[in-house]
Amino acid sequence: MILEGNERGFGAELARHLLNTRDNDHVTVHAVEGFIADDLAGAFAESEAIAQGTQCRKYLFSVSLNPPPGAKVTVEEFEDAIGRIEAKLGLAGQPRAIIFHEKHGRRHAHCVWSRIDPAHMRAINMAHSKRKLMDISITLYRDHGWSMPEGFLDHARRDPLNYSRAEAGQAKRAAHDPAAIKALFKKCWEQSDSRAGFAAALWTEGYCLAHGDQRGFVAVDADGKIWSLSRWCGVKPKDLRARLGEPNDLPSVEDAVKLFEGLPLADPKTKVIPTSREFAESLQRLVESQRQERDALIAAQERRLVAETLARKARMPRGLRAAWARLNGSYERLLGELAREAAACATRDRAERQELIDRHLADRRLLESRKNALDLSKALDEIFLEAVRPDRRQRLLLPNDAAPFTRAQLAEKPDLILMHLSHKKASFRDLDIKRALTEFIDDPLLLRSAIDTALVSPELVRLENGDFTTRDYRDTGQKLETDAKAMAASGGFAVGAHHIEQSMQEQDKRLQDRFGALLSDEQRTALRQILGDDKFSCVVGLAGSGKSVMLETAHNAWTRQGIRVHGAALSGKAAEGLRNASGIESRTLASLETSWKNGYEPIAKGDVLVIDEAGMVGTRQMMRITTKLRKVGAKLVLIGDPGQLQPIEAGAPFRDLIESHGAARLEQIHRQKEAWQRHASRDLAEGRIQEALKAYDADACVHRSAGQEAALTALLEDYIKDREMGGPSSTQLAFAHRRKDVFALNQAIRRALRLSADMERDTIFATETGPRAFAPGDRIVFTRNDKELDVKNGMLGTVETADANHIAVRLDGDTTRRVTIDPDRYRHFDHGYAVTIHKSQGATVDHSYVLASRSMDEPLTYVAMTRHRDTLRLYLNQEDQPDWSTLANTEPRPRIIRARRFEQS
Template identity: 25%
Template sequence: MTAASIPASAACDYAEYLDGKTVAPQQGDYYLGPGGTPAEAPGRWIGNADALARTGATPGRVEALDLRALMAGRRPGEPESFLRVAGPNGTRAAGIDVTFSAPKSLSIAWALADPVQRREIEQAHHAAVERAVDYLRERVELSARWDPASRRSRPVRAAHLHTAEFLHTTARGVGASAPDPQIHSHVIITSAERDDGRLTAIRSRPLLRSAREGGAFYRAELAQQLRELGYEIVAAGQDGRYFRIAGISTEAEQAFSKRAAEVQQAARQFRADHGREPERGELRALALRTRSDKHPHTRHELDETWIATAAPHGLTRQHVAALRDGEPADAPDRTAGWRAAVELAVTAKRAVFDERELRTVALEQAAGYGLAPRAALASTDNLRAAGRVLDLADGQMTTALVREAETQIEMSFRTMSADASRHVSDRDREAGIAIVEQRLAAALSIEQRAAVASITGAGRAALLIGPAGTGKGVVIDAAAHSERAAGRDVYGVAVAGRTAQRLGESAPALASRVKTIDGFIASVEHGRTPLGENATVYVDEAGMADTNRLHRLTELVQERGGAIVAIGDPRQLPAIGAGGMFERLAGTVPTVELHEVHRASDPAELAAWSAMRDGNAETALDYYRAHGHVHLSDTRTEAAEQAAQAYDRLAAEHGHDRVALMSDASNIEIDHLNLRIQALRRARNELSNDRVAHPAGHHLHAGDRIIWTQPMAVPGAARVENGHRGQIVDIDQAAGGFVVALDGDGRQVTVASGRLDIVRLGYATHVVREQGATVRRSVVITGGWQTSQETAYVESTRATHGVDWHIARDDLDGDHDADRVSHLARRMSTSRAQTPSLASELIDHRRASGDPHQALHIERLAAAVAEPALDTMRDRTPGLEP
């Protein structure tokens, strides 16, 4: 589900567009329209017919004049009679366009079905849309009422919504080629009726915030409708949030999306070549240039085109008709699997969550596990009653799985820190420090020596905290050399493979003994890596370690009698999954913090770094603006172009491996940046004409920079880790592969033609990949909703000689640049750090009279139900790397 506000100025055009889709071309219903799409069915009003009639509109089929009138806030047929008051600016918002899209597999089934089966699918979709809209009405405060006491408008739920649904069965036409089948409905919510009978505009923000929940309800209801028709439904997507029809392959889905993908790729290449988005006429020209010579003109030809597209994938009308017999009549109850999936998914990103997140996840998992949406929502109470979802005192929730994992991490660190069995003598410590000082040809600072002494102390657990650039790697190297001098084994681990490699580079004592956390655990459990009382494990960037991984590692080290040292900075990027334990552990076990920054020497810039770290971005931006390092463009596309040009100039001066180009936005933006820089280099003939086709639709040339997105095994040598970069030095056009010289040691490895999907262009990267890196200069595009205190701090501290910020005005509020920069400062000062559930006490319902979950949410019950479930959590950890 997506939602977009319709401004008053666009109401007429919007209504005409939707109504125009229902009008057949002059040749008649048999022919396709100018965009190659068929005429669609007329719109229909959904919701309470009496409430609609009170507005003066006619229930049933949507009449264009009725829709235009309601979007304008008027009573149909009475141009001077307004149904709702104008807003502060004197205009009336036209409404909200909520779009519900069916899974691609269902759209394919519809495209190949006979008329009867098509109507069944459409009716299932209609029912799901109508019930999802009603659910949003019940759940979301879409209206408002003036409160005289507080002199403020208070949000309230609507009694009724005035809603028109327009069913479209194809994607937007591209040129005159056959459109892809895509069942979706535009649902126009024009206004709401309160329980007192007054009509109001729709509050857009709460609806936009509830888009994920509403989409999940729609999919769960649609899946239920299809099961009742006999279709077998299977979970889809990496986290099972979506579903698909069994019997229609992903290859078929891709084939029916190929045309749109071709035009999207042509548009991406246009932006790469020109540094801007194509205009409407240019986009039309791209569509015409990439279309096939033959394109359908009639409905029959369109159906025949779809049948021909499906044939190579074994899909026929008969096959699709038989899909209605796919769901077994005696399908087993999968509620237990749904419960386990919800417990894992609801804390996939954070340790704590609210009621809406629990409802959303429950609905998302319902489609794949065969639960009707209302049944899934009711079952969330059972999760709480059974103590599997726990209420916290601050109003948030957590799961027993996460609560127990956090508790065990904390207990393990405290127990190990109190165990004085690890022994590193002063003599061994001085020997280790001497090795590092000889390598650096410089003495360690007083605080660095004190840090080495602290983390090699008698206890088996310690923390090292240091802001960016304080020389944590030097301290780790000296500590590891000290332990080796004492005859101990040392290992280095991190969440990401490239981070682990960087640990080995900054601390040569660990150089050949670094792994990912997953890889290290697997290696120990399979007997390939010895871990015993004589070993210490150094965990770099421990703040990025999610609770599950840190729990498994801590448990393993404690069981084997080893020691653990966690290193990081809680002000830098947090864990992607549930996390926050690194900061919580600080101070509860021996903890030492570094303060002296060595990466930069300008005191004013160091002050800006410190201000950014402390969440005082306004002070930091004052410094960067005064020195000409903040660059504003009107649009995000223009800001990206300026960032790409700046990086291109700096890379030519300093080398690509010494300049970082970072974004905190999506992979789409990073792809655009990479393709643009590649185009700039091609224009200067810096890249060879030898090239291979990449699965993403572009080409890789000899001379291109690439980055690995998955680990790659290398026979007889160390594997290439996720995040490692290099330069293509030779293309084997016959075989379709290439040779890459890796950054760092220059080792050359071959990427075979069948593995091209594990690399991508590597000029620009997400800020997450740059944590722990040090470069000479950096270029950043930021300022959108993803910007946070943590991303801004990491972005500001990667370079030894300065950072340039590229910002889009349309990402920020304000009429003047000073206002926009203030908005940017607020975003850069907003922390998105992970919070562990242990930061809040559990509610003890034994003291809460009248509570339906009385006596259930207590610490001892959490431990009781969590222990067996933790085994499941371990077994289902994604991304375990041997």
């Protein structure tokens, strides 16, 4: 067993700690020996009084005896270990107290001796006590046949990181070096930007953030030493409060010390790992029941002891019979027999008590294993609790959004703010104008003047509902509608019926061979629309409804007809996906517009342009594309879902166009394998988020927790489990809306995987969003298009090799395609275990994990919850969950899309 000893003073405080039944399930005072007093407080006060006659202030020596997990150790075995300690440390014959504690289904003992030798009135020297206790521990492990810790076998193999955080932190920092200590505190302060981050950084280094009696914020180390953060960080107290808030709800110095000792805290707010109310209530009932059962056993044994003692006493001869018994020797024989019976009864009683204790410990361990908040194995606990803490080497650096004008330009011409607003919003209020100007102009008088100027600008147009837009945006929308209407009214693009039928038959054969399926009626109807005579067509396809199969068939038919087909999308990844799925050569819309601007004409009269994910295109860009195609004489086919991610730029032109011109619809979902999941995806598409949530909740796919760390831990557990069960062929991806949440997910998943498996040493690379560590086997995502590498923003892959000069990556979807990154030239990459929801549109994986946040609106939720084939898991936490009640009360999205009828050819 592990033996830890130290010299102690303050006997009253130690007595309170040892008798604490609030933080221990059971406390048993086994023995108080050698003292006049028969209670702990009195015994320790007695030792303190004797110590007043000496110079010793640490007059007690306390040893904790902790058996290894799962070991059953009897009272006699604890007493034997205590006897060995006394003999080794020279404490034999000294007054002592023995106390047993039980918590978390384990039992350990404390033995406290008085160090004061009353015969000589001096303290017993405890020289080399740690080494001596280590020797006894090793002997006990060998005698009991317990598995020996590596550090006991060879001290050189003792790794401080395998022990407590406090020991690990103490081993890493320079001992008693003021310069090193100050550098450590300053590093923790500089690398954090919040109270939680600062506390985590200190904890990693072996310090606990706490509040002092008079110093405000302090750090406490494992030895109980208090460090003034204002002094050691070189920061003024007011700056500490500005970042960290008020210190009142932090642990006290005493509670911080208990944290390092692994003891539960008095205040449940300061516990390291929160427990659920249900578990606390179950624990209270179990402990109360066990205490009653032990009291009942002790009472029954005491009654039986009295009865058995009286029975043995009645067997003793009296009077002349007693005298005759002494003469013939039977008296001594009877005394020996009665003594043996009494000893047997005492052994029986001890065995009964030990059996009850063992059963109670087993029941407590069973309850512990069922605890909802900690329902992980010990190994996963270590992995996940360590993994959710950020890697100090890697930080998230987000670029600032630059305005298209300077402060001086805005002060001179305030109505520039109107174009700035209309670039993101189709309409806005006067309050939006005031807020936007406030971000750039500090002077109240100049601000008032700028607001007045902007509100009377001729560029400002008031709408019927009282909101505003700009004249430019209004004219853009009108121009888009005019061009779309003209294109829809003109023809010349009809594909022959025999080409259509041949293309459908070929696709049916492929589908039959691969999946045992055929084109659906919806897909056939959509094909006939976009292959019709009109120059303008729209198809609304819900997430996973088979748009790619439909487009592949249309591409075949157009090619048979001799029509050139071009593809485009807002993002490079979507364009790449369109090309891979349908065979249509595709590019980004920005690339297409750049070609036109530079005088190139990639699209000619009679060609067809298919725009995928059209719901993400803003009004101005849609107008420019439509106007150009009308002028050229080409056909425009828009494919998308207006209910998914909305345009970053102002407007929702795809929604407006399908409402005014109609669209074919693909509503039969194929992506999810389970029928109930396909139904839930339909609910999400039509705005019934609560219905979809109920379906996944009923299948235990929704995890609810109190905070983000618990949500991260649950997500990691599921991710690791699915990875182990699914193998390398199974695809996984986690999603979040905010980039900081994606960063946290990537850090947590990566660290969990590295801790759970042997991975090669990583290399730090400078990326556009901060330092990132990569090693072979890591997942990677590209965050900017690059022609030389032929990668698109949002592409994923797996790192095969990584060193200071290059990263070799195998791209997803094509096991033969590899790219090599020169980190000095291309810095736009990040970990790819998790991505933003915006990057996920169009993606399909086997298992998806969604970390929800209050910033997730209806379209974001729809996209995030429809990326999977097999399983979706949603993680909600009370600190940062979406306003589901608001979404639940929202009417389903209006689907005022006119279905168009087409003659069957």
